[in-house]
Amino acid sequence: MENEPTAELIRAQLRRLRVRAELSQEEFGRLVHFSGSQVSAVELGHRPLDRFFLARADEVLGTGGLLMSLLKLAERDGQPSWFRPWLEAERQAQQLRCYQxxxxxxxxxxxxxxxxxxxxxxxxxxxxxxxRLAVRLDRQTVLAGTDPPKFVAVVEETVLRRADESFRGLMSQQVTHLIEASSHPHIAVHVIPADIGLHIGLTGPFTLARGGDGGWIGYLENQLGGTVIDKDEDVAILLSRWESVRSEALSRRQSIELMKEVVESWS
Structure with missing residues (x-):
């Protein structure tokens, strides 16, 4: 899904930069490992914008990452209308709380x-x-900026242990990543042990974002997409449920120890 005005801007910039570098489509294609006809198809909009192509184009043309930055904007703008308010809240948040x-x-x-x-x-x-993968990974940069939000996640132990033989290596890498993320002062991962019984969080995942004005908004995921929650009474319910699920979880240190035990059990 491309946002067409932004995609056309990328194609126009690509043509302008290539011509300014005095490269024909064939010459430019050889430098970015594409054929001249493929370069033409990209510039004319007959071929979808390609991340590898644009990354190579940025290198060859010395743009400082301009084309890839524009592509990220196009991908964000191409998100469904119901998701854009949450993306904006996520990028501007001072605190993020997530239960999964x-x-x-x-x-x-x-x-x-x-x-x-x-x-x-x-x-x-x-x-x-x-x-979709590129958009998800781009969203993660919010935690790596110069002034990242405080991010607290609560997950179920059963999520960490969901791995058959073919999936075990992937999950070992993932849980190790959670442990490493927890070493950052602005990120905390808390685990609800498998022996905890039924609790209110099991009715579904939710995320909360606190903006610079001190106000909170929520986000609920479902099979068809998601819903942004901004009514005060509904946000109050989610904040209350956050306190409930957080109270069921282990401390930060205990959670890290449990995650280490999960990884060690697979090795």
Whole structure:
């Protein structure tokens, strides 16, 4: 899914930069490992924008990453209308709280885990799956900026241990990533032990974001997408449920020890 005005801007910039470098489509194609006809198809919009192509184009043309930055904007702008307010809230948040009963939270997923999860949807074409993966990994940069939000995640122990033989290496890498993420002062991962019985969080995942004005908004995921929650009474319910699920979880240190035990049990 490309945002057409932004995609056309990328194609126009690509043509302008190539011409300014005095390169024909054939000459430019050799430098970026594409054929001249493929370069033409990209510039004319007959071929979808390709991350590898644009990354190579940035290198060859010395753009400082301009084309890839524009592509990220196109991918964000191409998100469904219901998701854009949450993306904006996530980028501007000072605090993020996430509870996930069945998956690793998206902001903490490794590339391999994220790709495996996205590809469980067999209705997605390869290109769309890779586009969704790129957007998810780009979202994670919010935790790596100069002034990142405080991110607290609560996950179920059963999520960490969900791995058959073929999936074990991927999960070992993923849980190790959670341990490493927890070493950062602005990231905390808390685990609800498997021996905890029924609790309110099991009714579904939710995320909360606190903006610079001190206000909170929520986000609920479902099989068809998600819903942004901004009514005060609904946000208050989610904040209350956050306190409930957080109270069921282990401390930060205990959670790290449990995650280490999970990884060691597979080795």
């Amino acid at each position: 009963p069945s998956l690793i939270p998206g902001l903490l997923q490794t590339e391999n885990y994220a790709r495996a999860m996205i590809r469980t949807d067999d209705m997605l074409a390869e290109q769309e799956a890779e586009r």
